[in-house]
Amino acid sequence: MFETLTEKLQTVFKKLSGKGRLSEQDVDTALREVRLALLEADVNFRVVKDFVSRVRERAIGADVMKSLSPAQMVIRIVNEELIATLGEPRKLTLSGPPPHVIMLAGLQGSGKTTTAAKLALKLRQSGQRPLLVAADTRRPAAITQLEVLGQQLDIAVHSEGDQLPPLRICANAVARARKSAYSVVLLDTGGRLHIDDSMMRELEDIVRQVSPSDVLLVVDAMTGQDAVRVAQEFNRRVALTGLILTKVDGDARGGAALSIRAVTGVPIIYMGVGEKTDALEAFLPDRLASRILGMGDMLTLIERAEAAFDQEQAQKMEQKLRTATFDLEDFLEQMQQVKKMGPLEQVLEMLPGFASIKDQLPEEVTGKQMKRVEAIIRSMTPEERRNPRIIDSSRKRRVARGSGTTVSQVNQLLNQFRQMQRMMKQLSSGRLPGVLGRFGL
Amino acid sequence: MIFRRSNKLQDSLTRTRQSFFGRIAGLLGQSDITEQTWEELEALLIQADVGANTTIELVDALREQVARDRVHRAGEMQALLKGQLVAMLQANGHAYLGGEGGPLSVVLIVGVNGSGKTTSIAKLVRYHQQQGEKVLLAAGDTFRAAAIDQLAVWADRLGVDLIAHQPGADPGAVLYDAIHAAQSRRADVVIADTAGRLHTKHNLMQELGKIHKVAAKQLPGAPHETILVLDATTGQNGLAQARTFGEAVDVTGMFLAKLDGTAKGGIAFAVARELGLPILFVGTGERAEDIAEFDAEEFVDGLFE
Numbered sequence: 001m002f003e004t005l006t007e008k009l010q011t012v013f014k015k016l017s018g019k020g021r022l023s024e025q026d027v028d029t030a031l032r033e034v035r036l037a038l039l040e041a042d043v044n045f046r047v048v049k050d051f052v053s054r055v056r057e058r059a060i061g062a063d064v065m066k067s068l069s070p071a072q073m074v075i076r077i078v079n080e081e082l083i084a085t086l087g088e089p090r091k092l093t094l095s096g097p098p099p100h101v102i103m104l105a106g107l108q109g110s111g112k113t114t115t116a117a118k119l120a121l122k123l124r125q126s127g128q129r130p131l132l133v134a135a136d137t138r139r140p141a142a143i144t145q146l147e148v149l150g151q152q153l154d155i156a157v158h159s160e161g162d163q164l165p166p167l168r169i170c171a172n173a174v175a176r177a178r179k180s181a182y183s184v185v186l187l188d189t190g191g192r193l194h195i196d197d198s199m200m201r202e203l204e205d206i207v208r209q210v211s212p213s214d215v216l217l218v219v220d221a222m223t224g225q226d227a228v229r230v231a232q233e234f235n236r237r238v239a240l241t242g243l244i245l246t247k248v249d250g251d252a253r254g255g256a257a258l259s260i261r262a263v264t265g266v267p268i269i270y271m272g273v274g275e276k277t278d279a280l281e282a283f284l285p286d287r288l289a290s291r292i293l294g295m296g297d298m299l300t301l302i303e304r305a306e307a308a309f310d311q312e313q314a315q316k317m318e319q320k321l322r323t324a325t326f327d328l329e330d331f332l333e334q335m336q337q338v339k340k341m342g343p344l345e346q347v348l349e350m351l352p353g354f355a356s357i358k359d360q361l362p363e364e365v366t367g368k369q370m371k372r373v374e375a376i377i378r379s380m381t382p383e384e385r386r387n388p389r390i391i392d393s394s395r396k397r398r399v400a401r402g403s404g405t406t407v408s409q410v411n412q413l414l415n416q417f418r419q420m421q422r423m424m425k426q427l428s429s430g431r432l433p434g435v436l437g438r439f440g441l
Numbered sequence: 442m443i444f445r446r447s448n449k450l451q452d453s454l455t456r457t458r459q460s461f462f463g464r465i466a467g468l469l470g471q472s473d474i475t476e477q478t479w480e481e482l483e484a485l486l487i488q489a490d491v492g493a494n495t496t497i498e499l500v501d502a503l504r505e506q507v508a509r510d511r512v513h514r515a516g517e518m519q520a521l522l523k524g525q526l527v528a529m530l531q532a533n534g535h536a537y538l539g540g541e542g543g544p545l546s547v548v549l550i551v552g553v554n555g556s557g558k559t560t561s562i563a564k565l566v567r568y569h570q571q572q573g574e575k576v577l578l579a580a581g582d583t584f585r586a587a588a589i590d591q592l593a594v595w596a597d598r599l600g601v602d603l604i605a606h607q608p609g610a611d612p613g614a615v616l617y618d619a620i621h622a623a624q625s626r627r628a629d630v631v632i633a634d635t636a637g638r639l640h641t642k643h644n645l646m647q648e649l650g651k652i653h654k655v656a657a658k659q660l661p662g663a664p665h666e667t668i669l670v671l672d673a674t675t676g677q678n679g680l681a682q683a684r685t686f687g688e689a690v691d692v693t694g695m696f697l698a699k700l701d702g703t704a705k706g707g708i709a710f711a712v713a714r715e716l717g718l719p720i721l722f723v724g725t726g727e728r729a730e731d732i733a734e735f736d737a738e739e740f741v742d743g744l745f746e
Contacts, residue, residue: 109554138727275584
């Protein structure tokens with residue numbers, strides 16, 4: 001499922017011979033995989049076509065660098081082109097005399113209200129004095145939602161109920177900001193379809209009335225092929241100055257952002273990476289590029305590990321590993337923590353390169369085995385867990401019966417544990433400094 | 442079913458027809474099948490979010506069939522493709538709440554953030570009301586700011602009872618209370634909202650499993666439907682959504698929301714094919730009336746007219 005492009009390309013190139021320089025045929029075979037990967041990432045069909053032909057031009061005849069395999073060479077070119085297309089990170093314009101007006105617009109459910117609150121928080125942290133404006137009078141309780149968020153963050157919200165037209169509300173808000181010295185006004189407009197003419201006209205009117213310095217399109221990272229049409233239409237009617245990609249904390253590849261950038265030239269400014277109000281990050285082209293290419297999801301994995309692992313426990317565990325007093329009790333505890341990260345198979349799938357070795361892995365590494373190990377350890381007495389050496393054959397039979405396993409499975413676990421202990425002793429005695437460093441011990 | 446298709450669906454189908462599948466129809470209307478026909482067909486399917494893999498498989502199968510049956514006319518090829526698409530959508534289809542049940546049915550609504558759960562619930566309420574059934578709502582999104590208020594506004598507009606707790610309350614407890622209330626008030630259906638969650642958030646998916654269990658414990662056979670609300674604008678990620686939600690709560694069908702835009706919801710084909718999940722309803726606008734039962738035959742027919 002998460003087979004990365006690198007692995008696919010490595011397979012492709014394994015079949016080809018005569019390296020040194022990328023031949024036309026090599027490149028075309030590889031580009032078929034690139035094309036599929038981009039389409040799977042929801043990059044627009046036409047954008048993929050253009051992109052692939054650009055990569056082709058660069059790749060054919062390119063010298064393969066000594067340090068790189070042909071597959072890596074193609075990936076390198078693809079990655080460079082992706083980053084170039086995605087563009088440099090940009091900041092908000094915030095031009096002219098304050099108050100600077102920022103308008104958020106987009107389809108229903110793209111995440112405008114949450115983003116407005118996140119952005120207000122970010123701006124306040126950078127020394128601005130933001131005013132949030134509840135201009136979505138259509139969606140039930142959208143105003144209340146913004147008010148609640150404002151309260152949570154202690155940021156002022158301008159709201160006048162849902163009876164006044166949004167245009168009036170926005171104009172009043174800007175007047176209030178001028179009077180009360182707010183430096184930034186954030187307009188949270190209602191979600192609308194790009195083909196809804198009267199609703200789009202409403203946005204045009206607001207833009208004419210309050211001349212925002214930034215008009216930002218809020219786009220869901222899960223959006224499919226239609227993203228280009230949506231962005232083009234919004235851009236045509238209200239001249240977008242930037243893009244915010246939301247829900248990037250999911251596993252959508254976010255190809256829509258690449259498409260929009262390629263077709264409209266509108267720069268990507270922020271990415272929403274969580275439900276918490278501080279989960280808004282500056283856009284980083286290289287991070288988004290590797291995501292679009294599906295090069296593993298190490299970041300998600302790291303985040304999950306951080307959420308699941310108790311800092312204090314981890315330190316205690318590290319101490320035990322160092323002094324080689326790590327016993328089966330500790331082993332069990334550590335397994336519980338790993339389990340909190342999700343099913344083992346799912347966790348492993350996030351590792352780059354896992355897909356290609358998955359089929360060769362014995363059943364041992366799957367969750368089933370983890371359950372079995374757990375059952376075996378739980379069938380031991382506390383004393384046995386602390387000192388496995390006392391487990392003789394009669395104890396082994398009892399443990400096997402208690403855990404519904406066989407004596408040889410119990411043996412297997414004990415052997416593995418002994419090996420682990422031996423390795424840890426070597427590590428802690430400093431005989432393998434290189435390895436030690438690698439484990440961060 | 443007595444429920445009639447609203448004009449809105451006809452409108453949105455007409456629009457879809459004119460834009461995308463209208464082009465397929467125009468394309469297939471041409472006489473002979475050429476290599477260009479195939480390429481354009483592929484391009485059109487991909488642009489409808491059908492997905493590269495599904496498209497390639499569809500087109501390959503169609504090529505084979507065309508060769509085997511010695512089809513030369515594009516018109517005949519169209520009929521074959523239509524058949525394939527309909528079959529894909531119909532596999533594992535079932536009538537909404539068609540299973541055996543007692544006097545009370547529980548419908549659990551799940552989906553990612555912003556997919557359109559709350560609005561879709563309003564539409565479902567209107568659907569049941571048109572059949573003369575009494576609905577009770579459970580405000581199970583206790584997480585998002587003002588989500589309870591949003592559902593309360595709809596409950597008020599539609600004139601149905603709402604069971605709600607404080608923000609931050611346990612959604613399982615809300616559903617527990619709602620089922621009890623529905624039994625004593627003799628309601629026919631409980632529709633339970635849940636907080637939007639990205640399918641990659643393991644803890645939140647486990648929480649959803651718990652809510653599901655609360656319903657089952659409270660009332661045998663409940664929830665009678667667990668509906669995944671899928672935004673028609675969603676691209677290939679829709680498949681991962683459907684898969685993960687399905688693993689967490691045994692999803693029984695989909696509500697394809699926001700079909701009134703220009704997006705085609707083509708990911709539904711892959712979801713139907715790989716996971717056997719049927720589309721039960723489509724949302725065609727912002728009002729509660731803008732709902733239609735999904736009919737694969739009619740849908741695909743409409744696309745080719």
